[in-house]
Amino acid sequence: MSDLKEFREQVRAWLEENCPAEMRIPMKGFDDACWGGRNYEFASQAQEDWMRAMGAKGWTVPTWPKEYGGGGLSKEEAKVLKSEMKRIKARSPLSSFGIWMLGPALLKFGNEEQKKKFLPPIARGEIRWCQGYSEPGAGSDLAALATKCEDKGDHYLVNGQKVWTSYADQADWIFCLVRTDPKAKKHEGISFVLFDMETPGVEAKPIKLISGKSPFCETFFEDVRVEKKNLVGEKNKGWTIAKYLLTHEREMIGGMGGDMRPLSEIVAGTVGLEDGKLADPMLRAKVAQTEVDEWAYMLTLNRKLAEAKAGASLGADSSMLKYYGTELNKRRFELMMDAAGHDGLEWEGERSNDGDLARMWLRTKGNSIEGGTTEIQLNIISKRILELPGA
Amino acid sequence: MAMLLNEDEKMLAETAEGFFADKSPVKQLRTLRDNRDDTGYDKGLWQEMADMGFTGVLIDEEHGGVDMGFMAAGLIAEQMGKNLTASPFLSTGILAATALKQGGSKEQKAEWLPKIASGETIMALALEESRKHNPKATNMSAERSGNGFKLSGQKGMVIDGHVADQMIVVARTSGEAGEMDGLTLFLVDPRTNGVSVERTQMVDSRNSARIDFDDVEVNADAVLGEVDKGGEVLGAIVNAGRAAVAAELLGSGGEAFRQTTDYIRERKQFGVNVGSFQALQHRSAHLYSELENARSAVLMALTAMDTDAKSAELPVAMAKAKLGQVAKLAGLEGVQMHGGVGMTDEYDIGLYLKRIRVAQELFGDANYQMEQIATMKGY
Ligand SMILES: Cc1cc2nc3c(=O)[nH]c(=O)nc-3n(C[C@H](O)[C@H](O)[C@H](O)COP(=O)(O)OP(=O)(O)OC[C@H]3O[C@@H](n4cnc5c(N)ncnc54)[C@H](O)[C@@H]3O)c2cc1C
Numbered sequence: 091m092s093d094l095k096e097f098r099e100q101v102r103a104w105l106e107e108n109c110p111a112e113m114r115i116p117m118k119g120f121d122d123a124c125w126g127g128r129n130y131e132f133a134s135q136a137q138e139d140w141m142r143a144m145g146a147k148g149w150t151v152p153t154w155p156k157e158y159g160g161g162g163l164s165k166e167e168a169k170v171l172k173s174e175m176k177r178i179k180a181r182s183p184l185s186s187f188g189i190w191m192l193g194p195a196l197l198k199f200g201n202e203e204q205k206k207k208f209l210p211p212i213a214r215g216e217i218r219w220c221q222g223y224s225e226p227g228a229g230s231d232l233a234a235l236a237t238k239c240e241d242k243g244d245h246y247l248v249n250g251q252k253v254w255t256s257y258a259d260q261a262d263w264i265f266c267l268v269r270t271d272p273k274a275k276k277h278e279g280i281s282f283v284l285f286d287m288e289t290p291g292v293e294a295k296p297i298k299l300i301s302g303k304s305p306f307c308e309t310f311f312e313d314v315r316v317e318k319k320n321l322v323g324e325k326n327k328g329w330t331i332a333k334y335l336l337t338h339e340r341e342m343i344g345g346m347g348g349d350m351r352p353l354s355e356i357v358a359g360t361v362g363l364e365d366g367k368l369a370d371p372m373l374r375a376k377v378a379q380t381e382v383d384e385w386a387y388m389l390t391l392n393r394k395l396a397e398a399k400a401g402a403s404l405g406a407d408s409s410m411l412k413y414y415g416t417e418l419n420k421r422r423f424e425l426m427m428d429a430a431g432h433d434g435l436e437w438e439g440e441r442s443n444d445g446d447l448a449r450m451w452l453r454t455k456g457n458s459i460e461g462g463t464t465e466i467q468l469n470i471i472s473k474r475i476l477e478l479p480g481a
Numbered sequence: 482m483a484m485l486l487n488e489d490e491k492m493l494a495e496t497a498e499g500f501f502a503d504k505s506p507v508k509q510l511r512t513l514r515d516n517r518d519d520t521g522y523d524k525g526l527w528q529e530m531a532d533m534g535f536t537g538v539l540i541d542e543e544h545g546g547v548d549m550g551f552m553a554a555g556l557i558a559e560q561m562g563k564n565l566t567a568s569p570f571l572s573t574g575i576l577a578a579t580a581l582k583q584g585g586s587k588e589q590k591a592e593w594l595p596k597i598a599s600g601e602t603i604m605a606l607a608l609e610e611s612r613k614h615n616p617k618a619t620n621m622s623a624e625r626s627g628n629g630f631k632l633s634g635q636k637g638m639v640i641d642g643h644v645a646d647q648m649i650v651v652a653r654t655s656g657e658a659g660e661m662d663g664l665t666l667f668l669v670d671p672r673t674n675g676v677s678v679e680r681t682q683m684v685d686s687r688n689s690a691r692i693d694f695d696d697v698e699v700n701a702d703a704v705l706g707e708v709d710k711g712g713e714v715l716g717a718i719v720n721a722g723r724a725a726v727a728a729e730l731l732g733s734g735g736e737a738f739r740q741t742t743d744y745i746r747e748r749k750q751f752g753v754n755v756g757s758f759q760a761l762q763h764r765s766a767h768l769y770s771e772l773e774n775a776r777s778a779v780l781m782a783l784t785a786m787d788t789d790a791k792s793a794e795l796p797v798a799m800a801k802a803k804l805g806q807v808a809k810l811a812g813l814e815g816v817q818m819h820g821g822v823g824m825t826d827e828y829d830i831g832l833y834l835k836r837i838r839v840a841q842e843l844f845g846d847a848n849y850q851m852e853q854i855a856t857m858k859g860y
Contacts, residue, residue: 357860386778387774471766472762476762478757
């Protein structure tokens, strides 16, 4: 216990020295997040300093082992770090598919060489990853994926197309599901490979979304050469890795937006109070309902994380958290739009910060689609947790 | 926050689980109901609960209890909810124990707490006067008379009212309906002149009563706590009640859900198990998610009660709101997914639907709690 106390003091002092003032103001939206990468344009020097300092310390990934660029902290120490960061309202230094998705999968399924090579640059924010899972013919039915990967002796050759690849146009590397055995049953001919997005034959074309932004792409592969040592796990056994990674992705999506301002505070800011009550009684009731549900959900998220071992996957419960958390987040933004009324509908101009709220509201609609739709999560709960027949 | 049970708590939960499954399965409630039992609860069970320390779970050792706190009380209540156990645990072990602990004088504590812990005395809280829970609206009058008070008015939804050896009565000594100030709590023996008790048969086959007070004379030492300042103690009592009922609802809702998933796993139509239909799967998966959240809410409320009961009001209200809704959904979906047999008296699912309907109403339904929550949070 006293060790933890000492640790807390050290953390506090270190943060005091290394967390720039600008990084202690809450992020306004997704655009304030820091993604890192080879060609990343930092929004400010402070943003870069903060990421580099935390990366060097391994505190971007506090519980990863030190030899792979992590902080080597125990679960309790990581909690201390988190609470100390929260105390000074420090921003997350790095948003990263490498941290949320690939890292945990590599820690579990990667060989020593792969872990040594790929994990430290993830921790330091030097290499940005994207996720090559979905294809035009393989969305919910992900295992139907058709991107071909042929064994050419000393290397693999990849041909095919991915879609909805978030940030493919900005990512340095991709973790990609490919079909290595077209004759096997659909789950048994899939492999998990890694390659550089600058490899000849890779092309990413941004797709414009309903929010007006283009965070994701169609990604094409034409005779892309992949080194054999970049196959993770066994050939044709990639599905297990793919699913494991998804549980981490779902946990992350489910937990997103957790530390935002209370909904009632946001709504009161636009609707106003009369006699100490939200001026719109119907909205007031809905806000109270949503706050109760958010509270219980956040407690559940923390409880499930506390129950799991450090760094371990939550298994099928990640589907429950993903399902409930994303539906809640959508509800929250619907209420924020209800509260904002006409003002929330502005799409351009300074007053609305170029339609910030409307665009975020639209973005949340993807929460219950990305990482496996709500319906797919409910299927998984039915099958894996409730053990219902035929699910 | 301690959202995980420690070893002691795990052990207690296991003990309680085995105890109630063994000693008071749903069958017991059916027997009490079908025999039109005069008391509506099993005296033998109540004595065994006392021997186990359950009745004195909130009572300190000095007064014969085991003083294990609210997490423990909640774990017991959850198991009772799971088995639909009819017993005076809520009225006596939770409400009366809290009332005496918070408001009782040294003498009152010494007289009653040991009797609650030993299972000797059953106590009931006479609070409600109208359709819905609304402590502020208390209208029943207590006028000074001689060296004591004279009580007049009607109470309803008095849990275990017809078997109580002693009642805690909420009455107004000053002020007007709508104010918490001016309420006073009294310890009243139901055999006092002017008290008439009517047992009310309720939808859940559990004990309740309507009680008339017609110029009932009590001594000044019948006052529990301070005159006119009963509101605070009453707040603590209903808060404790909400926390315990939320825990009970977790047990009932969870069990209704378990029975339902078991049923749809086995029942065949169209040549397949009905549980293979996605329409039922998705609703079940949603309910599973809600029940997980409900469990977290209850754990947090109980933890908060053990930390500081006063500041626990908000989490307890939130947990009661959540459980009222989630357990209700479990009951409703339970009957629907059972199909025709869900409507029969033979299947237990209907008993869960009925008990949940009653429990969610106690000490304020979800709408009531939501109103309180918004007010407490300042919006
Ligand atoms: C914002 C965003 C970012 C994304 N980022 C990435 C990324 O970086 N990398 C990547 O690989 N992919 C990404 N995706 C893709 C995402 O994983 C897929 O869109 C998702 O899996 C759904 O596939 P689909 O779009 O083909 O929809 P479909 O599978 O065609 O689904 C259409 C509808 O049918 C329902 N449905 C399908 N199957 C069933 C079933 N068995 N039971 C009941 N209902 C069913 C679905 O729930 C949905 O409502 C992203 C998507 C979004 C929205």
